Amino acid sequence: MTAVDFRPPGFENNDQKPIGYGRMLRKEDARFIRGKGRYVDDVRLPGMLHLAILRSPLAHARIVRIDTSAAEAHPKVRAVVTGAMLAERGLAWMPTLAGDVQAVLATDKVRFQGQEVAFVVAEDRYAARDALELIDVEYEPLDPVIDVRRALAPDAPVIRTDLEGKTDNHIFDWETGDAEETERAFASADVVVSQEIVYPRVHPAPLETCGAVADYDRVSGKLTLWSTTQAPHAHRTLYALVAGLPEHKIRVIAPDIGGGFGGKVPIYPGYVCAIVGSMLTGRPVKWVEDRSENLISTGFARDYIMRGEIAATRDGKILAIRTHVLADHGAFNAQAAPSKYPAGFFGVFTGSYDLQAAYAKVTAVYTNKAPGGVAYACSFRITEAVYLVERIVDRLADELGMDPVELRLKNLLKPEQFPYKTKTGWVYDSGNYEPTLRKAMEIAGYHELRKEQAERRARGELMGIGVSFFTEAVGAGPRKHMDILGLGMNDGCELRVHPTGKAVLRLSVQTQGQGHETTFAQIVAEELGIPPDDIEVVHGDTDQTPFGLGTYGSRSTPVSGAAAALVARRIRDKAKIIASGMLEVSVADLEWRKGAFHVKGDPTRAVTIQDIAMRAHGAGDLPEGLEGGLDAQICYNPENLTYPHGAYICVVDIDPGTAKVKVRRFVAVDDCGTRINPMIIEGQVHGGLADGVGMALMEMIAFDEDGNCLGASFMDYLLPTALEVPDWETGYTVTPSPHHPIGAKGIGESATVGSPPAIVNAVVDALKPFGIRHVDMPLTPSRVWEAMQGRPQPPI
Amino acid sequence: MQVSMIVNGEQVSGEIEPRLLLVHFLRDHLGLTGTHWGCDTSNCGACVVWLDGEPVKSCTVLAATASGHEVRTVEGLEREDGELDPVQRGFTECHGLQCGFCTPGMLMTARWLLDRNPDPTDAEIREAISGQICRCTGYATIVRSIKWAAAYEAARREAATADASSNGSAS
Numbered sequence A: 001m002t003a004v005d006f007r008p009p010g011f012e013n014n015d016q017k018p019i020g021y022g023r024m025l026r027k028e029d030a031r032f033i034r035g036k037g038r039y040v041d042d043v044r045l046p047g048m049l050h051l052a053i054l055r056s057p058l059a060h061a062r063i064v065r066i067d068t069s070a071a072e073a074h075p076k077v078r079a080v081v082t083g084a085m086l087a088e089r090g091l092a093w094m095p096t097l098a099g100d101v102q103a104v105l106a107t108d109k110v111r112f113q114g115q116e117v118a119f120v121v122a123e124d125r126y127a128a129r130d131a132l133e134l135i136d137v138e139y140e141p142l143d144p145v146i147d148v149r150r151a152l153a154p155d156a157p158v159i160r161t162d163l164e165g166k167t168d169n170h171i172f173d174w175e176t177g178d179a180e181e182t183e184r185a186f187a188s189a190d191v192v193v194s195q196e197i198v199y200p201r202v203h204p205a206p207l208e209t210c211g212a213v214a215d216y217d218r219v220s221g222k223l224t225l226w227s228t229t230q231a232p233h234a235h236r237t238l239y240a241l242v243a244g245l246p247e248h249k250i251r252v253i254a255p256d257i258g259g260g261f262g263g264k265v266p267i268y269p270g271y272v273c274a275i276v277g278s279m280l281t282g283r284p285v286k287w288v289e290d291r292s293e294n295l296i297s298t299g300f301a302r303d304y305i306m307r308g309e310i311a312a313t314r315d316g317k318i319l320a321i322r323t324h325v326l327a328d329h330g331a332f333n334a335q336a337a338p339s340k341y342p343a344g345f346f347g348v349f350t351g352s353y354d355l356q357a358a359y360a361k362v363t364a365v366y367t368n369k370a371p372g373g374v375a376y377a378c379s380f381r382i383t384e385a386v387y388l389v390e391r392i393v394d395r396l397a398d399e400l401g402m403d404p405v406e407l408r409l410k411n412l413l414k415p416e417q418f419p420y421k422t423k424t425g426w427v428y429d430s431g432n433y434e435p436t437l438r439k440a441m442e443i444a445g446y447h448e449l450r451k452e453q454a455e456r457r458a459r460g461e462l463m464g465i466g467v468s469f470f471t472e473a474v475g476a477g478p479r480k481h482m483d484i485l486g487l488g489m490n491d492g493c494e495l496r497v498h499p500t501g502k503a504v505l506r507l508s509v510q511t512q513g514q515g516h517e518t519t520f521a522q523i524v525a526e527e528l529g530i531p532p533d534d535i536e537v538v539h540g541d542t543d544q545t546p547f548g549l550g551t552y553g554s555r556s557t558p559v560s561g562a563a564a565a566l567v568a569r570r571i572r573d574k575a576k577i578i579a580s581g582m583l584e585v586s587v588a589d590l591e592w593r594k595g596a597f598h599v600k601g602d603p604t605r606a607v608t609i610q611d612i613a614m615r616a617h618g619a620g621d622l623p624e625g626l627e628g629g630l631d632a633q634i635c636y637n638p639e640n641l642t643y644p645h646g647a648y649i650c651v652v653d654i655d656p657g658t659a660k661v662k663v664r665r666f667v668a669v670d671d672c673g674t675r676i677n678p679m680i681i682e683g684q685v686h687g688g689l690a691d692g693v694g695m696a697l698m699e700m701i702a703f704d705e706d707g708n709c710l711g712a713s714f715m716d717y718l719l720p721t722a723l724e725v726p727d728w729e730t731g732y733t734v735t736p737s738p739h740h741p742i743g744a745k746g747i748g749e750s751a752t753v754g755s756p757p758a759i760v761n762a763v764v765d766a767l768k769p770f771g772i773r774h775v776d777m778p779l780t781p782s783r784v785w786e787a788m789q790g791r792p793q794p795p796i
Numbered sequence B: 001m002q003v004s005m006i007v008n009g010e011q012v013s014g015e016i017e018p019r020l021l022l023v024h025f026l027r028d029h030l031g032l033t034g035t036h037w038g039c040d041t042s043n044c045g046a047c048v049v050w051l052d053g054e055p056v057k058s059c060t061v062l063a064a065t066a067s068g069h070e071v072r073t074v075e076g077l078e079r080e081d082g083e084l085d086p087v088q089r090g091f092t093e094c095h096g097l098q099c100g101f102c103t104p105g106m107l108m109t110a111r112w113l114l115d116r117n118p119d120p121t122d123a124e125i126r127e128a129i130s131g132q133i134c135r136c137t138g139y140a141t142i143v144r145s146i147k148w149a150a151a152y153e154a155a156r157r158e159a160a161t162a163d164a165s166s167n168g169s170a171s
Helices: A069-073 A083-088 A125-132 A179-187 A232-243 A269-281 A291-297 A346-350 A382-400 A404-411 A433-444 A446-458 A516-528 A556-583 A609-617 A678-697 A750-766 A781-788 B022-029 B086-093 B103-116 B122-128 B140-170
Strands: A049-055 A061-067 A077-082 A093-095 A101-103 A116-122 A136-141 A170-177 A191-202 A211-217 A222-227 A250-253 A285-288 A300-312 A318-328 A357-365 A462-471 A491-497 A503-507 A535-538 A590-593 A596-599 A602-608 A631-636 A645-654 A661-671 A729-732 B002-007 B010-015 B048-051 B054-057 B070-072
Touching: A049 A125, A049 A269, A049 A291, A061 A116, A069 A077, A077 A083, A077 A125, A077 A269, A093 A232, A116 A125, A116 A269, A170 A179, A170 A346, A179 A300, A179 A318, A179 A357, A191 A382, A211 A269, A222 A232, A222 A269, A232 A250, A232 A269, A269 A285, A300 A382, A318 A346, A318 A382, A346 A357, A346 A382, A382 A404, A382 A462, A382 A750, A404 A433, A404 A462, A433 A446, A433 A462, A433 A645, A433 A661, A433 A729, A446 A462, A462 A750, A491 A556, A491 A609, A503 A516, A503 A556, A516 A535, A516 A556, A556 A590, A556 A596, A556 A602, A556 A609, A556 A631, A602 A609, A645 A750, A661 A678, A661 A750, A678 A729, A678 A750, A678 B140, B022 B048, B048 B103, B054 B103, B086 B103, B086 B140, B103 B122, B103 B140, B122 B140
Parallel strands: A049 A285, A222 A250, A318 A357, A503 A535, A661 A729, B002 B070
Antiparallel strands: A049 A116, A061 A136, A077 A116, A093 A101, A170 A357, A191 A300, A211 A222, A211 A285, A300 A318, A462 A645, A491 A503, A491 A631, A590 A596, A596 A602, A645 A661, B002 B010, B048 B054, B048 B070
């Protein structure tokens, strides 16, 4: 046995080495397992300085005076910058992705605890931190607005006094669906169930915090910025708009990213501070936030208070759903969602069901909390939408005395209804829901579980079974409907096949662990027959890749995956013409078998893609009118979103003495259409399921009444470890997307979206003997205990 | 102050501030950026290295404390001839990593576990890595990765025993 090839028993089939789709080990792993990944904090440039940010200890206060003289006198300090200094340069405020403005450094007031007030650039990290202590800020405390329910009270302090004429904390009201039609459906219903459902504020907390290294070259005027960004091209354009730098003089490099989950989509003040620091000092400047800074200031997620109502007939036909949402957007409206969708894609709250009517209204408000609102693998608020519908459908099942699975089976959309236009205007491209749910039930042994539950209940044990069924909408655009600050949501892809038949593929999307270097090589391999190992995938560098909006909202495979397939097909079309010349037959006489063109009827006469690549670059004539080379570039504008779906079943046990919830089993059956690399897909699902356990049971960014963040470290903001999660049981069905070139749908966020309701439904099911119908997340032992004592407490 | 220690088998030294953390000494002074920093509070384990053969969280160990001792980091896992440690292979084989940020710390704990317990159960593996956070994998593939390494090492041991006994009978 050779040490390199040997695999122990049971793992022989781990790497199927496909030329195309199939289980294949990741190309990118080689550097990570050796500690050779290169993350932003690993970038070290000659003469590099370090930047640290002074943050507000108060949630709402007027800045009276800032004295930086002692910090400036520190021997290792090279610059101290305040909001007033930025204001002189017109840089104190920057646009947010939602079209609001956000302070880079506070000038007039601080509006949340942790807001950026000043920064120091010093010779090393520790000195920069030391100097922060030497800055003296005098604050005049103001009353904070913390409880979102009170933000619109007439006497509530106005947070955004910087906005001209602003006299309240209201941001927007957004409506979807038909209120009157929905009211009629409710009026005709036998049964109406209403429930307030809170999706608390959580934080994506990638293990790598945010950071940047800015290197401004005063001679050439070129800015190179290494930064933790999921959207390097969009960031470059925004820096051009904010800083007034010409766009061709800005290069944004996203090196390896230590997890993003949406938290690295926005532009944070720290990035701008690093740029300013480098421009002021003429030296490279590194800024890396610490964990507390990450948790208290960068993009949070959720924070939706949803009043949900569902109407149905007595025999369990769902008629309509409506909801009013109070959305806490924090101190600045900085959520990252397509411009025309201020509540993200919350409009898919009708779920996977055939309804007569639906209506939602979302009221967004400012509070004295960190800005953000879309992050944590949420698919632009579909997480909230799915949680709402799947909780309230369970509430309805309880009201009707129906099994929650039976109620769902009765109301799921049927395959013949696709493409299906929902009552809120979304066109679900494809779906075959019932087999997915049946498969989950089969894996879980659903009916046996119910029997076991009855037996345990009789013994006083608290076992719960929770089900959820979700439909996701991922892969934004098309560009006519979807843009971010005017930038259309389409993505470019460039493919060059070199003379020897090796290739380089350049992508606009940006991996944060999703395995793009493998998956995208497999897509091209499937189309061209070039082995994935012969295809280099380049991403994360605006100077090296075509424009596109980046990776979030599970966009990569639906948008750039399509681009990669189509650019390969364009190459294949050209290769076919070259092959016809090489084989001296007409194009019509050629047929493609993966990797080579064959003469129809004479399979011995063939040229491989590698032969063709050499001819494309080599000496000798090409067919008339054909340019040399074998390169192509496209920009893919999706026709529609893709709509993956899934069915999840969770089994929990609750300790009646401590109220601690244990997730015993979790079954996830996902349908993301065509499956490119099943190993990577499963990994994406697993990660989302752990997120779901975290959100359902542990995670919350809470505040006290003064606006102090109570989740400001990993000692307070609890994330699941290996002990809190079970060994996931996964399955799949395949319903290809009809409009996607390879039929693939996004998968990156399905499990984060679908798992929290399954877990909460299981916990509520377990607590049925207590007469409990709903408990808000996170279902910590104390909260479950309170509910068991008849004192459920909604979070703030 | 002056510190000196053995890192991955090599004697190193440096002039540092007494408050310098080991993680920053390794990363910023020695350029060993495989060890990551993730949380400040010893919760995430991205910074796990070995100190005298025991896993420690290098974000809460002073470089001065490590002076005179032996440190092993992820860069010290691969053998000099380029052969990967079985735990490194296991993580690749079983998709035990995605973004790669927690991976070095996980690998160091995994190696430590298998050195003490060559055939751990799932529960023992989960317990061993429970001081570390992974935000990407949901842990199941990490457990599988460590089991892969255990199975690989068991098979190698078995083969070596068989080789030894066949050599013995030949001599």
